[in-house]
Amino acid sequence: MSQWLVLVIAMAAVCAVVISVVVLRQRRITDDDDPSETPDVIEYMVMMIGVVYAIVLGLAIAGVWEGRGSAQADVLAEAQALHEIKARVQVYPADVRDQVRADVDAYASYVADKEWPYMRNHDELSPRATQLLDKVRTDVTQYDPKSDLGQQAYQPLLDQVTAVDQARTNRGQSLGATMPGMVWFGLITGALVTVGLIFTLQIRRSGRELLLAGLFSALIAFLLFLIWDLDAPFGDGLSVSASVFREIVLRQ
Numbered sequence: 001m002s003q004w005l006v007l008v009i010a011m012a013a014v015c016a017v018v019i020s021v022v023v024l025r026q027r028r029i030t031d032d033d034d035p036s037e038t039p040d041v042i043e044y045m046v047m048m049i050g051v052v053y054a055i056v057l058g059l060a061i062a063g064v065w066e067g068r069g070s071a072q073a074d075v076l077a078e079a080q081a082l083h084e085i086k087a088r089v090q091v092y093p094a095d096v097r098d099q100v101r102a103d104v105d106a107y108a109s110y111v112a113d114k115e116w117p118y119m120r121n122h123d124e125l126s127p128r129a130t131q132l133l134d135k136v137r138t139d140v141t142q143y144d145p146k147s148d149l150g151q152q153a154y155q156p157l158l159d160q161v162t163a164v165d166q167a168r169t170n171r172g173q174s175l176g177a178t179m180p181g182m183v184w185f186g187l188i189t190g191a192l193v194t195v196g197l198i199f200t201l202q203i204r205r206s207g208r209e210l211l212l213a214g215l216f217s218a219l220i221a222f223l224l225f226l227i228w229d230l231d232a233p234f235g236d237g238l239s240v241s242a243s244v245f246r247e248i249v250l251r252q
Contacts, residue, residue, distance in 0.1 A: 010221050010225065012218075014195075014217045014218055014220070014221045015214035015215075015217055015218050017217075045197075046197045046198070049193065049194060049197060050194055050197075053191070056187070056190060057187070057223050057227075060179070060183065061223065061226065061230070063179075064178070064179065064227055064230035064231045065230055067174065067178055067230075067231075067233060068230050068233045070170075070174065071170075071171065071174040071233035071234065071240050072233070072240045074167045074170040074171045074174065075167070075171060075240055075242070075244055075245075076244055077167040078163075078164055078167035078168055078171065079108070079245050079247075079248040079249050080248060081160045081161075081163035081164040081167060082104050082107070082108055082160075082164055082245075082248070083248045083249050084156075084160045084163075085100065085104055085136070085140070085157060085160045085161065086100070086101050086105075086249070088153050088156055088157050088160065089101065089140075089153070089157065091149040091150055091152075092143065092145065092150055092153070096139070096143050099139055100136065100139045100140065103132070103135050103136045104136055104249065105249070105250060106132055107129065107132040107133050107135075107136055108246075108249040109245075109250060110126075110128065110129050110132055111129055111242060111245055112242040112243075112245040112246055112250070114128070114129075115128075115129045115242075116234070116242045119175055119234050120234060120235055120236065120239075123175045123176040124172065124175060125171070125172045133164065133165065133168065136164075137161050137165075140157050140158060140161050141158065141161075171234075174233050174234065175232075175234055176232060177231045177232050178231060179227070179231045187224060191220045191221075191224060194220065195216070195217050195220060198213055198216065
């Protein structure tokens with residue numbers, strides 16, 4: 001089932017629950033009930049709790065978005081370093097140059113096509129991709145350049161291999177969810193409290209009030225889903241793409 005379909009179902013379910021509670025509660029209110037009698041202190045508390053929860057939601061969204069951006073930057077750095085290896089090896093003899101470029105392409109192709117699904121399913125880097133990267137490192141480190149240009153390019157090539165390995169390590173550290181369970185407990189509890197408090201304001205069964213109550217609860221559900229989806233940068237949904245490997249490394 002698509003995550004977006006799950007989101008739509010969840011939002012519709014939340015709206016249905018909230019509207020049903022409002023309707024059932026309205027049937028129990030007597031004709032002499034006056035909604036203007038809601039104490040000012042309750043309205044103040046509802047407002048303050050809503051503001052505090054909005055700040056918490058904003059911080060959570062900013063945190064997971066920053067984590068996704070950092071993961072995207074690591075992927076871009078890894079692809080760019082691989083591209084630099086292919087470019088800087090130009091000064092090497094043809095057989096060495098072709099071997100290094102072929103191994104770089106093999107690594108980039110495997111990462112883009114095979115390692116991304118592997119990461120989603122296992123929350124770890126693929127051992128096969130690690131072996132392919134080790135092959136690239138071996139190609140670069142074991143060659144002893146004889147020409148002046150080759151010697152000048154040797155250390156920068158080693159630096160680029162190190163950059164690939166570091167970016168790959170950072171990518172591995174970004175796998176899986178990062179939000180602690182205690183934070184999720186606070187977010188979900190806060191959502192229930194915030195939505196529940198709207199009933200203390202004695203909202204009526206008018207179309208406008210039902211619409212606002214439903215939209216408010218659906219918005220809370222959507223924001224929680226957004227945090228959950230962004231919490232895993234390499235998961236499904238709004239995940240970091242492997243397209244940069246094809247666009248930067250594997251392009252002709």
